[in-house]
Amino acid sequence: MELSERIAGEIVMSEEPGKALRKWRQIFDISQKELTGHLGLSPSVLSDYESGRRGSPGVKMVQKIVNAMVEIDQNRGGGTLERYSEDSISEAIPDKREFTKGILAEEFIETIEGRVIGGKSRMRRILWGYSVIDSLKAITTLSSSDYLKVYGYSSERALIFLGVMYGRSPMVAIRSHPLKPGLVIFHQPGSIDPLAVELAEVEHIPLAVTDLPLDELFERLHKMN
């Protein structure tokens, strides 16, 4: 899953590892000089690999190089990295934050005056952020790769769904998705499909409902920390 592993894998399994190395260096837009500088090596080293004079670099070498590329990219603001992992933010996610310190699911629910309706077994989970999702916009405008972005840094977070009708679809989406949130909130749902509750139970994800007005909800979310 790690991007660096994917890159490394591609390099290793490539016919000409040197070419693959170069490809990724260019994707990251880093010069041989900068890259080797970062590693305390002389530029000719990289050139030798890329051009194939050394045809089978050791895994430690590849490791160092890939890590260096990722680090350099990160120092620059992580542009490339992000382009290759998550996508640009869409309006389907009106709010999204990471906490500096964890907060118990229990407390989270309390703060937004939520009523727990399922997944009670894991109320003492620690959450590290939340994402607010406009259900309708999400399913109509988000691409599948966008879905990953719903989860920020940690998937141990609350997902708050707005505009929920029965709550069945969001829970099915969660069920079918490899990343699981630590808490699910429905904001002013129509009615609740028992299946939604059952899925929360099966996945051991606390599920709660809040009826706070939207602005009040955002208010309380922002005050959290």
Added chain:
Amino acid sequence: MELSERIAGEIVMSEEPGKALRKWRQIFDISQKELTGHLGLSPSVLSDYESGRRGSPGVKMVQKIVNAMVEIDQNRGGGTLERYSEDSISEAIPDKREFTKGILAEEFIETIEGRVIGGKSRMRRILWGYSVIDSLKAITTLSSSDYLKVYGYSSERALIFLGVMYGRSPMVAIRSHPLKPGLVIFHQPGSIDPLAVELAEVEHIPLAVTDLPLDELFERLHKMN
């Protein structure tokens, strides 16, 4: 995406590549002897890598080894490979097949007397298999990693959902999942949620409904080729 690349990536980026090598060899359940035999090498070679005497095998070495593991597994019937792409079959998927030659989505629909209700733009897609999914069982018994197994070798296949109520949840699941089918069929759905149709449209996945009795449906599926 290639499993071999994922394995290679994991090996290369691992702290101890030797350990990772061993891990995968064991997952594939291949002895050092068999593996090295396949490569025309002596077993001590592998042992030396795995135990770390040679700490940084060259990429060509890793490549050879990973390829050998995959090949051996394939010669044996590809058990492990499959387990890592798809999982063991659950009753939520009563039927699932790969075709030997592709079939047009159009033809597929015709064969099962389907009525197209969305995603008409891509009727000439070629399908390479199908999976029948018992909707209720699927969402209640499949784990998220199981969901991958719905897709056999190719995601260019038809997904046939049984026991659909409105068709909303299956389409949302598809929407949120990175792998997309080439055709979606609902078997005797209750009513159809317009959103399901819209999603089919957005994803450019033909969506059709069939009212054939179940046994007749299976009959026709089996006759396909």
Added chain:
DNA sequence: CAACATATACGGCACTTGTCGATAATCATC
């Protein structure tokens, strides 16, 4: 516990990496 299959350990040798530094070739671009 034999007997067998499997895995580890290790000395040894040819060949390749890993690394430098210096020089030569490319490539923008002012």
Added chain:
DNA sequence: GATGATTATCGACAAGTGCCGTATATGTTG
């Protein structure tokens, strides 16, 4: 078309891989 940055090429040498064969452990299982 001269300047500066980027990449390519290459000889050199220490360190390490790639490979073998054999000897030794470490399991299994009849």
